[in-house]
Amino acid sequence: MNHIPMLTLAALVSLYAQGMAVAAEPAALKVITVESSAGQLGNNLDGVVEAVRQTTLSTQVAGAVVALHVKAGDKVRAGQELLRIDARAAQQGVVGSSAQVEAAQANLVVASQELERQKQLLQKQYISQAAFERAQAQWDAAKAQVKALQAQTQAAQTQSGFFIVNAPYAGVVSEVSVTLGDMAMPGRALVAMHDPSALRVTAAVPQALLAAVNAQQKAIRYELPGVAGYATPQTPQQVQVLPSVDPVTHTGQVRLSLPAGMEGLAPGLFARVWLPTTGASQGAVNRAYLPSSAIVRRAEMTGVYVVNAQGQPSLRQVRLGQTSGDRVEILSGLRTGDKVAAEPQLAGAVR
Numbered sequence: 001m002n003h004i005p006m007l008t009l010a011a012l013v014s015l016y017a018q019g020m021a022v023a024a025e026p027a028a029l030k031v032i033t034v035e036s037s038a039g040q041l042g043n044n045l046d047g048v049v050e051a052v053r054q055t056t057l058s059t060q061v062a063g064a065v066v067a068l069h070v071k072a073g074d075k076v077r078a079g080q081e082l083l084r085i086d087a088r089a090a091q092q093g094v095v096g097s098s099a100q101v102e103a104a105q106a107n108l109v110v111a112s113q114e115l116e117r118q119k120q121l122l123q124k125q126y127i128s129q130a131a132f133e134r135a136q137a138q139w140d141a142a143k144a145q146v147k148a149l150q151a152q153t154q155a156a157q158t159q160s161g162f163f164i165v166n167a168p169y170a171g172v173v174s175e176v177s178v179t180l181g182d183m184a185m186p187g188r189a190l191v192a193m194h195d196p197s198a199l200r201v202t203a204a205v206p207q208a209l210l211a212a213v214n215a216q217q218k219a220i221r222y223e224l225p226g227v228a229g230y231a232t233p234q235t236p237q238q239v240q241v242l243p244s245v246d247p248v249t250h251t252g253q254v255r256l257s258l259p260a261g262m263e264g265l266a267p268g269l270f271a272r273v274w275l276p277t278t279g280a281s282q283g284a285v286n287r288a289y290l291p292s293s294a295i296v297r298r299a300e301m302t303g304v305y306v307v308n309a310q311g312q313p314s315l316r317q318v319r320l321g322q323t324s325g326d327r328v329e330i331l332s333g334l335r336t337g338d339k340v341a342a343e344p345q346l347a348g349a350v351r
Helices: 009-024 088-123 129-163 207-215 344-349
Strands: 031-033 041-051 054-057 063-068 081-085 164-166 171-176 191-194 199-206 221-223 239-245 251-257 270-276 288-291 296-298 301-307 313-317 319-324 327-332 339-341
Touching: 081 129, 088 129, 129 164, 199 207, 199 270, 207 239, 207 251, 207 270, 301 344, 313 344, 339 344
Parallel strands: none
Antiparallel strands: 031 339, 041 199, 041 270, 054 191, 063 081, 081 164, 171 191, 199 251, 221 270, 239 251, 288 327, 296 301, 301 313, 301 339, 319 327
């Protein structure tokens, strides 16, 4: 009969302790060291693409929209008719005013003839001076009546032109706010359009950076994420810093001119403006990239696991920039030399 060797109590305790030590030892985490790219760019600001000429068209009169000739995205030429409002009442007013002018002109002809007869009678001393002056006054009144009615007719004709909305310049229709049958009212937006040949990037600059912006305008750069050829920092054609500062946000506005004829651009696109590095921002990360797999997304929070010197990971929120392939730009939240866990799921399991 085989005998199973019995382990002593001390041996069992030793084996249990070794097993616990192996189980407690965490697996080594793969880390990525954050490195900033070379360059003189420092602070970055969110900007937006704007049209230098962007117009919201409305009308000065009320009426129903009876003709709509354009839709969003259409290219229009200067003076082209965009829509028409029911102007039948205004046209009847023009006809009535024209008829009144014709009647006044007929009265003026009669008054002129009467004045000429009274003048001849006065020369022959058949009438008194007072009778001639009355004829002169009637002629003056008839002449003034013609002028007044002619001005009234011109005003009615001008007002009838308000029922047609024309393009003030050549451009692109960006929005049509009405449909056929809608009631147009004075001040109500009908059509919005812009000139695509003149675009710019606008950004709000904190007042602490305005002095550096004014002193180093030639070092300012912009980029348009997602636009081919402009996803990297570009030199603007012209930089304009507005002289006023918003009293609520304490920011000034900087405008960067874009080249004419750029394809794929429209007002409202996101842009990023890079300001020159100043002495107050030497410690800022210029440009850093991490693999997309290292990013943690939880609801509205975006972050990474930063590993400290003891190898313990902790979740830190970061702000992301543009994506280039499988890499994501980190705008803020990390510094040069920080170690980031390459596998966030394993890092989140470490206690």
